[in-house]
Amino acid sequence: METTPWVAYLTAWLATLALILLSLHLRRRRKLNLPPGPKPWPIIGNLNLIGSLPHQSIHALSQKYGPIMQLKFGSFPIVVASSVEMAKAILKTNDAIFSDRPKTAAGKYTTYNYSDITWSSYGPYWRQARKMCLTELFSAKRLESYEYIRREERNLFLKRLYESSGTQIVLKEHLLSLNLNVISRMVFGKKYTERTGESEIVTPNEFNEMLNELFFLNGVLDIGDSIPWLSFLDLQGYIKRMKALSKKFDRFLEHVLDEHNARRKRVKDYVAKDMVDVLLQLSEDPNLEVKLERHGVKAFSQDIIAAGTDSSAVTVEWAITELLRKPEILAKAMEELDKVIGREQWVEEEDIGNLPYIKSIAKEAMRLHPVAPMLVPHVASQDCEIADYDIPKGTRALVNIWTIGRDPNLWDKPNEFWPDRFIGKSIDVKGHDFELLPFGSGRRKCPGYPLAIKVIQASLANILHGFTWKLPANTTKDDLNMEELFGLSTSKKHPLVVVAEPRLPLHMYS
16 A cells, blocks of 8 residues: 555654654763762762861862862752863853852742842843843942942041050951941941931841841751752751741831832932932833842842942951961051052042052952852753763852962962962953952852952051051960851951051041
C-alpha cells in the first residue's frame, strides 16, 4: 500500500524529535566535568568545613583545590572563584548568565519579598531598578545636590569628636552615627537618631535597635538557605526575628511615605528634596516598564539605609586601626594633609583629588579588609563553562575578593598594609580592575559605590587632619586585635578604642 505524504512527513518529524530527545538525554547523563573540590557529606554538603569566618575557610580550601572549585552547601552546588581570571569569567565573560540572585530568608522577609536592588531577581524589575539607581538616586548630579548634607553632618561629627577629646571613645560608634545621619537626611529628609520635639513614630533608641537587627539578620547564615526543607523549622530562630523586624520597619516606612505624600500634596509643583520624594515621583511615572509599587519604594529606602551606614564605617575603622599599627604611614598622611590643605581649613570632597596618599590609604583598607569579602552570591541562569569546567544551571557563585586581595602573584607584601603600592598606579575600585573589587563588578555591582567612596574618603581625610590619634594608656600598637567578625559587613571583632587630641587651631572646632 502506498504511503501518503502526510504520514511520511509525520514519521520523519517524529524520528527527528526522538533523536533530539535522545541527544538531550545522553547529554544530561554524560559525566559532568565539574571543578575540583572536597567530597560533600549527605544533607549538609560541605557546610562542616565552613567556620565562623566563611571567607577564610574558603580561602584555605582554595589553596588546596585551586582558583576555581566546587563546594556544596546543603542542597546547592557552589562554585568559588579565587583569582582575577576566574572572577572575570563570572563577573565579565559570563556576566549575563550569573546576574541572578539566590533565594534567601533575608531577601524574602527583610526586603519585601525580593523587591530591593540587592536581592531582586534578574529581569525587567531589576533592570529598571538599576536604571533608577544610576540615573536618579546615585547620579553625579543627585549626589552633588546632597553635598551640603554630607558637609554639615561631617562638621557636627568633628565637633563631637572634639568634645570627647582626651577621653576613650569607640570610634566605630561615632562613624556609624555620622553615616546614619547623612543617609537618613538623604533618603528620608531628616534624622531619626535625635529627638526633635515632633511626634515620633520611633524613638532614636528604637531606630538604632531596628538598624542593628537589620544589619545582624542580613549577615547571618540561615540553615534554611542551604537546606530548604529545614526552613519551616526555623532552627536558629532567625526567620521569626526577620518577620518581627519586617513589621516594625513597615510601620516606620508607612509613616515616612505618608508624611512625604502629604507634603507633596500641600505644595504645587513640588520639587523632590530627598530620595523618598524621588521614588514616589517614579512610582507615579506611567512610562515605567514595570510599575514601582509602594512596597518597592519601601524596599529601596530600607536597602539604601542598610547598605550606606555600616560598610563605610567599617572601612574607616579598619584604616585607622592599620595606621595606628604603622606610625610612619600615619605621619606620611599627615604630611600630605598639612601640605595640601593647611591647618586653617577642613578637607572638602573637592579636595580629595589632590590627596593621592589619602586615596591610597582608603584603597589599601578596602584591599586588605573588604567589607563583603565574597561579594553577594550570584546564580547561574543556564548551563555554562568556566575554564573548561561544566557549571550547571542553578549553581551559586561566590567570588572571594578577600583571597584575590592577598594573592602574592598580584601584590608585593600582600598581607602588609602598604598604601604606597597604589601611588602612580591607575587601579581603582569601580569594578574595572579585577584585583580590587570591593563593590563588585558587572551588572550587579553595588550601584551606590559613588556615594560610598565620597563618604569613606572625606571622613577618613578629616579625622586624620583634625586629630592626633592615640591608643589608651598602657596599650601599644602590638596590643591591637585584628580579628574579624563576619556579618553584613566584615568588621573588627573587637571595636577600636582610641583617644583623640585636636591638632588644628581650636577655633576650627567651634
